[in-house]
Amino acid sequence: MAASGGLFLGISYQQLDDGDAAEKFASSGKQAIPFNAWLKISTDGTITVGIHRAEMGQGVVTSLASMLAEELDADWQSVDFEFTPVDRDYFNFGMMKGGQPFGDPSSNIGTGAGTWLVREVFHTMGLSITIGSSSIIDAWDTLRPAGARARDMLLSAAAKRWGVAKDQLKTEAGFVINPATNLKLSYGELAEAAATEKPPSKPTLKSPADFRLIGKNPSRLDDIVKVTGQASYGLDVELPDMLYATVVHSPIAGSLVDTFSSPPIKELSGVKAIFPVGKPAAETAVAVAAENSWLALQAAKTVEVTAKPPIDGIRDSLTIDYRKQLNDPEPVIFREDGDSSAVLSAALTNQHTSLSADYQVPYLAHVCMEPMNATAMLDNNQLTIWAPTQAHSMVRDIGAEISGLDPANVTVHCTFLGGGFGRRSELDFVEQAVSTAMRFSGRPVKVFWSREQDIQHDAYRPLAYSSIAGAVDSNGAITAIDYKLVTQSVVASLYKRTPNPRGGDARKDSSAVSAINPGIYNIPNLTVSFVPIDSHIPAGPWRSVSHSWNGFFIESFIDELAVASNLSPLLFRLNHLEQQPRHQAALKAVAEQVKGVANIGYAISESHRSVVAHAVEVEIINNQSLRVKRVVCAVDCGPVIHPNNVIAQVESSIIDGLSSALFEQITFKQGIAEQSNFNNYRRLRFNETPIIETILLDSPMERPGGMGEPAVPGVAPALTNAIYQATGIRIRALPVLNNPDFQPYQASYSTAESIS
């Protein structure tokens, strides 16, 4: 891993790939002296960092800016930010390096030249998106060199001004200093001259020992605007002469509009028009455009929409018997190490412990606190879109596709996101805004969804079902695991919804079995098979994507194997992680913190280059109800860019993971989601939150991993493993409180308040 990291570093130093993007960034937003696609410096010394990724709470505004400012040697007090325009030069190569969804090119191709080629293809595609916990991974190789290059240019300008050699000078907190004379020039004073200097092709990067910002928690740049209500989310876009439109979707999940009816427009106060929206001839909803949001929402209640029936029939949640699908004669085999079936059938005669178990997780909604929305205006063959999006370049592309304009005539303004979690990598709300804007040429239109529409028309974390068999020999070593998975392919489902769909092949979606393929444990005989199922219900990336189900399945099963073998689940894991020092260290760190405490469940997982261990402590109150008392989490994400942000993401992931494992599910009746708002889609609340402790481990890894998602997958299995320790009940289907096996505890959850 270290070697491949070196390859990446070598390549990226030479290439900043910031041609067009640098020009676009220079001419948008604040006018200041441009240096590259991420940096403008004002004569007063203000450093404006361009943020090319979505800020949805993970703190990229601060962490990305700090990576550039570190190498620029800027004064953090003078650092400001703005969201950049969309350009292919802002392509995200980090998602390749994160290993999702396509696998790490360095491991697939194995050579630096291969990686370079993949990178060039990526640049040409220009996919600028914020997914897969990849922002930090990507920025490590772009924003640091961007800052270092500009620093070098500032040094060159100062050297010329003073008539001294560049290498005699140093920088410090926004100044170039000549140690011989003690003279100094501010970056603001130098900016104009420095911008004309030739940037070095290989800038020198700081040694980690010299970091003043990376790893040091510089203050969040978006804090003040968020506590004063000034931060502008998509829903807050206000433009002169704007119309407000809300949508009523075709009721069946993922279906298209067939017919619709409403009272005559003239009977609906303030309503301008009611019409189908979405891609032409594939409209997903009916929009109600009005003079204000409230009038649109009121009128929308009078609109009736009928659905075109899905081609392959309507699904209830379990119309398909997932268990039976396991008998598919041709499952996709993603891994076949040794001969698991022979070893498993011999287990009985060998008097080895053997076990098989089935697990299930439900559909989940994203419930971003800001309901889906986008604003668009078509004026004089120019399309402008304001969107809270994770799919920056795809917003431009879908805008061009629907309007028929050249992508060059489409401008995208990215706003703050009121949550993302994968939901905002979808384009449905953008398609609706663009088609609405085409109807009201010259007028901006904000298209927004009610909460009901948001929950009932999500691209859901798919229902997933797994059947696992395994054996443990008399030495307590796993001899074989046969892992079978049935679910929808998120990648294939997504492909149907991207611009110019190419039809992703579900049978090639190896990301469906992440967490077990390759997996972290030493398992000599391992078979991993996948039966993809198709459904009209859209499956989308939901925070940690396939790790969210595979993490639950495998970490539950490992726990069961340990228990069946009369071994400690903790030691059993450690014994099978002998070649994984990072994983061992993380597990040991949480175990140390909960030493001697009863009712602990463990889990260990790795995703997006980060390793995370969880220990969950539960309590049964009055022999009646469950309470999660404490969660301890140890994280090894390589070099930590912003420790406070990482801790915040861990807290966030634990609360998200607990909420979904305990309460959440979307069920479908006649293809229609049965949940619609927070009264029937329960989220964990303030008083239900356990104590959370986060341990950041010092890691020898030289490259950072992502942290937006990796602390999610271990939460559910650590919780159910803890419930087993406390009650002897093994929860194999989520959510916990809906599981009939949990009925002895009246399926209730105790708040902190009720036990105090």
Next chain:
Amino acid sequence: MIKFFLNGKEVSTEVAGDMPLLWLLRDSFKLTGTKFGCGIGQCGACTVHIDGEAMRSCLMPVSTLAGRAVTTIEGLGTEEHLHPVQQAWVEQEVSQCGYCQSGQIMAASALLANKPNPGEQEIDQAMSAIICKCGSYPRIRKAIELAVKAQS
């Protein structure tokens, strides 16, 4: 026409009386700091102060506002003069996506205005009304404790 006080100034509106305050604030007065989250009083993102009490603006018809005093996040404090609760929020770095934080801060500031030294249960009761999908709850608790200390 309905007259009421908005962030200390008398204002008037002629919108339909059944329009919830949330949409009057956002669409008419362009005070977009108050957020739309659920529309049924479940999530608390739209929380404002009405006569000093934390109330959900998505369920509050404009017709009920005559003569009352409404404070929104924009009226609580500014960048130059942050309210002690906002200050504590910044110090604890509570905000993640930030969308629910106006509601959280309005709920916390109403609590502290009425109960300068609230007990744990009172904090729980006031703050459990507002959903944060990002899970900023542990930091909200710390920020409230900090604001209590700062005020005393």
